[in-house]
Amino acid sequence: MEPTTTNIEKQTAAGVDVTTYDALVIGGGIGGEEAALNLANMGYSVIMVEKDYSIGGKMVHLSKVFPTLDCSACITTPKMSETIRHPNIEILTYSEVRGIEKDGKIFNTSIVKKPRYVIEADCTGCQLCEQACPVVVQDQYQYDLVGRKAAYIPFSVAAPRVAAIDIENCTLCGACERVCPPNCIDFTMKEEVIDVIVKSVIIASGFELFDAKKIPQYGFGKYKNVIHAMQMERQLVPTRPYNTVLRPKDGKMPDNIAYVLCTGSRDKTIGNPICSQVCCMYSIKQAQLIMGALPMADVTIYYMDIRAYGKGFHEFYIQTKNMGVEFVKGKIAKIDEKDDGDLVLHYEDIENGGAPKTATYDMVVLAVGVLPQNNIPELFKNEVLELDEFNYVKQTDKLVNPGMTTIDGVFVAGTSSGPMDIPDTILSAGSASAETASYLRRL
Amino acid sequence: MNAKKQLTVTILKKTRKASESGKESIKAYMRMKKKILEILKEESKTIPEIAKEAGLNIDEVTYYLMSMRKYGLLTVANIDDDDEYYYYQLKQD
Ligand SMILES: Cc1cc2nc3c(=O)[nH]c(=O)nc-3n(C[C@H](O)[C@H](O)[C@H](O)COP(=O)(O)OP(=O)(O)OC[C@H]3O[C@@H](n4cnc5c(N)ncnc54)[C@H](O)[C@@H]3O)c2cc1C
Numbered sequence: 078m079e080p081t082t083t084n085i086e087k088q089t090a091a092g093v094d095v096t097t098y099d100a101l102v103i104g105g106g107i108g109g110e111e112a113a114l115n116l117a118n119m120g121y122s123v124i125m126v127e128k129d130y131s132i133g134g135k136m137v138h139l140s141k142v143f144p145t146l147d148c149s150a151c152i153t154t155p156k157m158s159e160t161i162r163h164p165n166i167e168i169l170t171y172s173e174v175r176g177i178e179k180d181g182k183i184f185n186t187s188i189v190k191k192p193r194y195v196i197e198a199d200c201t202g203c204q205l206c207e208q209a210c211p212v213v214v215q216d217q218y219q220y221d222l223v224g225r226k227a228a229y230i231p232f233s234v235a236a237p238r239v240a241a242i243d244i245e246n247c248t249l250c251g252a253c254e255r256v257c258p259p260n261c262i263d264f265t266m267k268e269e270v271i272d273v274i275v276k277s278v279i280i281a282s283g284f285e286l287f288d289a290k291k292i293p294q295y296g297f298g299k300y301k302n303v304i305h306a307m308q309m310e311r312q313l314v315p316t317r318p319y320n321t322v323l324r325p326k327d328g329k330m331p332d333n334i335a336y337v338l339c340t341g342s343r344d345k346t347i348g349n350p351i352c353s354q355v356c357c358m359y360s361i362k363q364a365q366l367i368m369g370a371l372p373m374a375d376v377t378i379y380y381m382d383i384r385a386y387g388k389g390f391h392e393f394y395i396q397t398k399n400m401g402v403e404f405v406k407g408k409i410a411k412i413d414e415k416d417d418g419d420l421v422l423h424y425e426d427i428e429n430g431g432a433p434k435t436a437t438y439d440m441v442v443l444a445v446g447v448l449p450q451n452n453i454p455e456l457f458k459n460e461v462l463e464l465d466e467f468n469y470v471k472q473t474d475k476l477v478n479p480g481m482t483t484i485d486g487v488f489v490a491g492t493s494s495g496p497m498d499i500p501d502t503i504l505s506a507g508s509a510s511a512e513t514a515s516y517l518r519r520l
Numbered sequence: 521m522n523a524k525k526q527l528t529v530t531i532l533k534k535t536r537k538a539s540e541s542g543k544e545s546i547k548a549y550m551r552m553k554k555k556i557l558e559i560l561k562e563e564s565k566t567i568p569e570i571a572k573e574a575g576l577n578i579d580e581v582t583y584y585l586m587s588m589r590k591y592g593l594l595t596v597a598n599i600d601d602d603d604e605y606y607y608y609q610l611k612q613d
């Protein structure tokens with residue numbers, strides 16, 4: 078089949094007008110964006126469904142990327158804009174796929190668009206609603222380090238850059254609606270169900286962060302100066318929650334910071350036996366960035382093995398060592414908090430015969446691992462999307478067609494198929510989109 | 521601003537209650553904001569100084585002070601002599 082030349086095809090199925098797209102992309106992270114853009118540039122029509130208020134995935138919230146130290150948001154925001162503006166891509170944000178049913182060569186798909194209580198097309202992103210709103214709750218895009226309003230623009234480079242109302246925390250005072258210049262706040266908005274027909278599906282729903290509270294002996298959530306790596310990513314960007322890298326407990330500029338690698342990875346006891354692939358490298362990257370932000374600070378990385386497997390990674394690791402970052406092969410047994418907020422690490426000093434030792438730090442960063450989003454199979458109502466032994470989407474022909482899954486016409490891109498870094502996610506999305514295009518041509 | 525239009529929030533209010541957690545968060549923020557602004561009226565202070573003076577939990581002071589900074593009520597001044605804590609001050613207009 079030739080690619081459709083118009084963006085959207087209207088088809089009549091059972092007497093009802095249903096819009097048809099060549100591909101449905103589930104998830105608008107870097108993997109989903111790359112796959113959607115590749116298909117759209119070949120002339121295929123794409124509908125992207127993103128559950129968050131903005132596309133961009135985790136990458137848009139990162140500081141810089143290893144090993145080049147390029148600014149992550151600067152690389153990813155042009156891609157987000159291209160995706161948003163592409164005439165062959167329709168995007169539904171704050172939406173979720175409710176069900177996909179295969180019917181011969183097509184997939185009948187039902188999507189739920191949840192109300193954001195702001196008319197997207199009319200919002201100018203002026204933030205007057207945000208200034209007017211009296212509510213202050215934890216900002217999930219700053220990983221709870223600072224507050225945000227109930228009427229808010231999710232983050233500065235959100236795409237679309239449109240406000241949303243957090244109805245769960247809204248007191249219905251109306252202040253936001255009163256100040257909105259284009260009158261685009263609409264509290265009568267309701268959930269909408271959108272039915273579409275798609276000819277193929279790409280799963281790019283990405284990964285979940287390991288919840289560090291599942292290892293209570295590390296004190297995350299209880300000791301404020303124990304943070305996770307995404308929180309450190311946020312502390313290292315220009316749109317950071319604080320004025321520089323500071324302790325969340327008391328705003329002290331830390332003098333010495335420890336990293337605990339493999340938090341929630343390679344650990345059968347918490348149900349994730351595999352390596353997360355990125356934690357060693359992102360911790361090494363963060364160590365370099367901390368030395369730039371706080372030139373007087375000491376950074377120590379506690380590791381099991383350093384897995385610096387990619388091009389230039391080993392050199393980046395050696396460079397970081399030469400900059401003065403200390404690497405200790407040690408397993409952390411527990412972390413205690415002192416009255417002044419300092420943290421005592423109890424560890425097994427593996428290089429020195431496994432002797433139990435302690436060391437004190439101003440701040441500890443848990444290098445949390447990545448986990449699968451394993452609720453995707455539920456979306457398929459009459460076909461079985463199998464998962465692999467680690468609960469990632471199963472690749473049925475990993476070596477030759479890495480995007481292929483157990484359902485004909487359904488492909489997988491990026492970290493939905495396993496932990497990987499950004500360059501590998503882009504490669505994976507490239508092959509998923511090529512396999513999808515070849516499938517569509519054969520239809 | 522458009523005074524002529526009926527507010528849609530009044531329509532939702534007929535079927536939905538104002539959020540309790542939202543109301544609590546307003547109370548907590550207003551209480552902290554008042555205390556922090558009061559303490560910073562005369563001179564800039566560090567977070568431990570504010571917490572001590574106001575008898576407040578230090579991690580709450582950090583969270584609310586940083587939120588006030590985000591919304592433009594405070595700015596950062598210099599750091600203390602030990603290079604440990606920054607001083608924060610009211611935004612001068
Ligand atoms: C702390 C940290 C630092 C990192 N630093 C680096 C680095 O320096 N360099 C590097 O190369 N890599 C780094 N990574 C890895 C990088 O984040 C990933 O490789 C990349 O984000 C994977 O992209 P993705 O699109 O597969 O997934 P994600 O970024 O997770 O995007 C998935 C998207 O799908 C959406 N979604 C999820 N479920 C659904 C659903 N059911 N319906 C609709 N939408 C859904 C999500 O909201 C999200 O927008 C880091 C990771 C972490 C945790």
Ligand code: SF4
Pocket residue numbers: 209210211212227228242243246247248249250251252253254529542
């Ligand atoms: S109506 Fe809700 S979102 Fe709007 S200003 Fe009031 S509390 Fe904030």
Ligand code: SF4
Pocket residue numbers: 195199200201202203204205206207239240256257258259260261262
């Ligand atoms: S909803 Fe209205 S007030 Fe809020 S950012 Fe959009 S245009 Fe501005």
